[in-house]
Amino acid sequence: MAVMNMIQAINSALDVKLADDPATLIFGEDVGYFGGVFRVTDGLQQKHGIKRCFDTPISEGGIIATAIGMGANGLRPIPEIQFADYILPAFDQLVSEAARLRYRSNGEFWAPITVRSPYGGGIFGGQTHSQSPEAIFAHITGLKTVIPSTPYDAKGLLISAIEDDDPVIFLEPKRLYNGPFNGVQGQPLKTWEGFAEAQVPDHHFTVPLGQAAIAREGADATVLAYGTMVHVAKAGIEESGVDAELIDLRSIVPLDIETITASVSKTGRCVILHEASSFGGFGGELAAQVQERCFWALKSPIERIAGWDTPYPHAFEWDYFPGPGRLAKALARVMENR
Amino acid sequence: MAVMNMIQAINSALDVKLADDPATLIFGEDVGYFGGVFRVTDGLQQKHGIKRCFDTPISEGGIIATAIGMGANGLRPIPEIQFADYILPAFDQLVSEAARLRYRSNGEFWAPITVRSPYGGGIFGGQTHSQSPEAIFAHITGLKTVIPSTPYDAKGLLISAIEDDDPVIFLEPKRLYNGPFNGVQGQPLKTWEGFAEAQVPDHHFTVPLGQAAIAREGADATVLAYGTMVHVAKAGIEESGVDAELIDLRSIVPLDIETITASVSKTGRCVILHEASSFGGFGGELAAQVQERCFWALKSPIERIAGWDTPYPHAFEWDYFPGPGRLAKALARVMENR
């Protein structure tokens, strides 16, 4: 057991899998000798050899196509896309090929690939280093999408994703790499030091895909969040004074619908929080599911707190980023109806 | 005024625009000499010349990139993507470039392009000639998405889309090209002959983007649909015997939220119908909006009737396609709560 930040935890998951499964292979832009622009693959080439962890051309479509072909030939590739914004050139490969290969070939071929990519804002990355594209993956039948919020989960979920025989998009909240973040800019930076979720075993362990975590128990409202927003939600709940239950979804496909419905059935109120722009975002699916399944329990409209329906603007990062204050207000609103 | 099927109506819109605006240009796979695999651009090259309507390489990314560059240089391109399933290789161009150009350049450059593409199933097209990708466009800030359900609207909306200075995805319900279709397979094919919506003026006219049509007035429930599903909805409402109001959204971005909320506030019940697979589909956004805005009016959970969460399977097309029977059942369910 060691204290790990999220970078170290992910690095450890990759290290464990490179060591225990010769079919695993890591590749992507700058992941080899250099160890990745966020240092997530640091030391892996040196330790496991250049054939296990290597640089690729700047060609996200090519990276994913190559991974699928390798996956169809018995390997278990773990490609990295440098920023989630740059998954888009590979979108056709992910949707038309990775997601559909098993179904269309009646199980003759499949794509056991795990696509790691840092997503989300809060680092002044501007429009193309800040986006949260989970909604467009969630709609694609045949893709799983996983988003951890702690170092422990990051390692355990990543090992599960790698060992999963289906294609998994593994989105890493880059704002959480070095420490938890409550959504309020300008405070002194926190590290993961001292947080229980940063106690991470060195060895192999898994956190199963499709099981949400109850990050905070509460009686009066349910907050649904994932990734960076789990920490923002904690702060927002505290600020609101509402006794809200916080569910960290951890994977949005598969979605842990039971934990969600059990909670909202109990609390009767639901606020959904995500960083992606609101319209057509994953919050819509969550709201639709919750009202379908918990309609008679609901005491208030389900609220969505999310990025505005604009691109992610550099100077206005902290006007755009859905912070704890917006959540607190939403909680206050849903509590008006008793 | 003439009777036009949807192919003729779209062709007429293109013809009108080629004639009245030298900045318009049509290009895509097989659209030139041949007139398109669905014959939508038939005769346009012959009439307006090869520089106004021409074939392109099989390269959807290249087609859209070229269109954006032309758009930035004063033209108003109308590229065709042969099937909506094949928009995906151009997804990055649409999202990272077309949708964002105006915002990021503070209005110095923009992409006044209209991307036409046939979408949807019901023609035994199998997994990659049947999909409905509207949800992934709806989530993208900066893209408009238009889906007509009649020849009249197709022409009027397409002219509006072409004249719009923002990028528009114009999805054509291919199952409606030659006639309306109520979702029940195996009946004799209907043509557009005899339908009021097929009376289409030859000349220039517009149907504005962002205004839904009330396709059927009703008091007890609201059905939201677009494209092919508008016709399925009519049949499903009839089958159910429920006095439902049917709203044909016509464009999902911009969305006519007022018409929707006015209707559900009146009826207190809402069923959403689309052909795309359900999870993460545009129905989620609609359900979320409706419950946010009409919560206190709702007498029943909002129901979504949509494609199953599987790829579009060839042999099971009519098990997959959400037909009027499923809608009728949903209407019956929502009517249980009075």
Place this chain on the structure above:
Amino acid sequence: MTARDAPGSPTDLHVPEPVARPGGHASFDHISFDEGAAIDRPSPEAPETGLRDYGYGLVRVLGGAGRAWDPGIDAEMLRRGLRAMARTRLFEDRMFRAHRQGKTSFFMKSTGEEAIGVAPSLMLGARDMCFPTYRMQGWLIARDYPLEMMINQIYSNEKDPLRGRQLPILYSARDYGFYSLSGNVGSRFGHAVGWAMASAYRGEDHVALGMIGEGTTAEGDFHEALTFAGIYRAPAILAINNNQWAISTFSGIATPAGTTFASKAIGYGIPGLRVDGNDFLAVWAAIEWAAQRARAGKGATLIEFLTYRAAGHSTSDDPTRYRPADEAGHWPLGDPVERLKAHLVELGEWSEQRHTQMVAELTDDLRSAQRAAEAVGTLGQSKPPVAEMFDGVFKEPDWRVIEQRRELGV
């Protein structure tokens, strides 16, 4: 000083057009059929820098000036190739008619292009993998994939090996070295490279054959696959079926006149061969050369097979609307079946009579395979259990499909 805008510019938007449209005179005079550098067969281990002219030549055996590329195949194998090509043609004609009879929704033929499916199938090994286009039914037929199974797939009936999930002819047949097809063109080209890299990674000498249509070379996938293949020296054969047409679009909309598809190899640092695709022996020889190169650890080869799409694009197509009706007759490289047959006859290894007899046998086989498949059912008459629609989205079903299956009551 910075303003250089000249008045009266000679620029204009250039849109290439084919030599002839319906009513015009078909001609292929603008295409070079010179053997050029390819009159010689270089060592498969030769460095790429010495091979840059091969993309402008033409590898030929039957009717070629030299015999450098003659793969020296025995008569038995030549007859096997002839048989597989003839069988493919008969099969496709029959299924095309089945479509016209309403027995399925869609069909595609490879008439006049059979050598490109058949020769690599026979040449390559059981553990090599083909990443086909939809014009390679010949690969399966050459490896004796059961015809009845092919027809069950085409009919999407209860015995369809792909369980009704796929459009006709979008087969998958792992045990026959045939990777899963899909309706999207081009998107598996890079899978061939990844597959080959995995093979190399394990030190195996299995090679991947990726195939793409000449029209589809314009997709980004083509470039990405070649880039990766060149850099990682993937043991892959990347081949272009240049059948002159992409639906109604001529090959001049995929690459400008005056260049060749094979020459696209040059930019990727791999050899490019331009090959008579209607010459069974040339196709075999080129594949063999590239496979030897790959197995020797020298990496990938790009091959352009010159051929002609004698049929329409698919059952949805009518080629007389966009090309001269007699264009096929002007195609200088003839017909692969006729050419191989003539060669065997010339060798004294075949005769008209044996050919007629073979066609009769093949027709009988086909007829009984079709009969067996039709006993199961044609499209709409028979299909796998509807419950199977929900299987295989993931390895294990999640609650969504479980609930939905229940909702549908299956």
Place this chain on the structure above:
Amino acid sequence: MTARDAPGSPTDLHVPEPVARPGGHASFDHISFDEGAAIDRPSPEAPETGLRDYGYGLVRVLGGAGRAWDPGIDAEMLRRGLRAMARTRLFEDRMFRAHRQGKTSFFMKSTGEEAIGVAPSLMLGARDMCFPTYRMQGWLIARDYPLEMMINQIYSNEKDPLRGRQLPILYSARDYGFYSLSGNVGSRFGHAVGWAMASAYRGEDHVALGMIGEGTTAEGDFHEALTFAGIYRAPAILAINNNQWAISTFSGIATPAGTTFASKAIGYGIPGLRVDGNDFLAVWAAIEWAAQRARAGKGATLIEFLTYRAAGHSTSDDPTRYRPADEAGHWPLGDPVERLKAHLVELGEWSEQRHTQMVAELTDDLRSAQRAAEAVGTLGQSKPPVAEMFDGVFKEPDWRVIEQRRELGV
């Protein structure tokens, strides 16, 4: 007969590595700097088929063996070029320091590569359009785009011409022929082609210059742009900045050793020139040749500019982690500023003293521009009104941003 799997295969996964990593000996011996065919300057209207060797040569003027490419620029313009390059370097150094001082979030330099931004900017016309990479601030500086405006953009302050919406240096400056940049690499390369086609469509003789990094040539966008450019003979100059590195990744991961980026033109039927990118005159000459060709209706040219990224990739990068610290010193093509300066001195048109004086003047200008921008504010101290965040998603706002703006109370 079909099983050809040989035992003991020599295949293995090949992953290219650079000549040297930190601690190793930097060397560029593996790269050819021969002028080759490019010792001559062909007619800009020459057919492409005769130009295929140019992609392996090197266009040089300063220090080259021949003078065929000498563009004959007068001393006044040479001094203008020198000044713009020096100004670019000083500007970037200053802004790099501003980043270190916390005045902005991010910055990128083009140190050692200034000729590639500056020479085309001065050579091309006011109505031509550049589709830049982020290493072309020199283009704006050469056209006297106000430095203060550049700094306002970098600081995202209240006077930022892009209203705080973009990451530093992702400028847009239509009136200066500078197309909107974005963080995604490669995705505007095809816009250059579309823009050029529109120009040709109207019979105008304005050309587009598309620029891309050598690492980014691996994207599908590169291939698609070249395919369209070749087929429709777009009046576009498509240029590759080959500065040897893509962040930490050497150019051997973008194209295999032994080939060149310029030779990628061959497969698209357009000429490819390989050019000394640190030679102001050679860059000018190559752009001029390609522009003449484009304006003559002969279509596009691909140009590879050989240069070296002397700086780190960006403020987020530390190149000593992945390449020898002294690698820049081994770069055979020197420094563009020093070379042009030496040339002017040799011509008797410049002196050390004038240079020192120029640097002093430029530094003064810069200082006052920076001061003016800082009077407005640095990142976080000043920004445009928050309400503007909601503008410009569409031409007209829709109800979503109107509601959201209200919700935010701005």
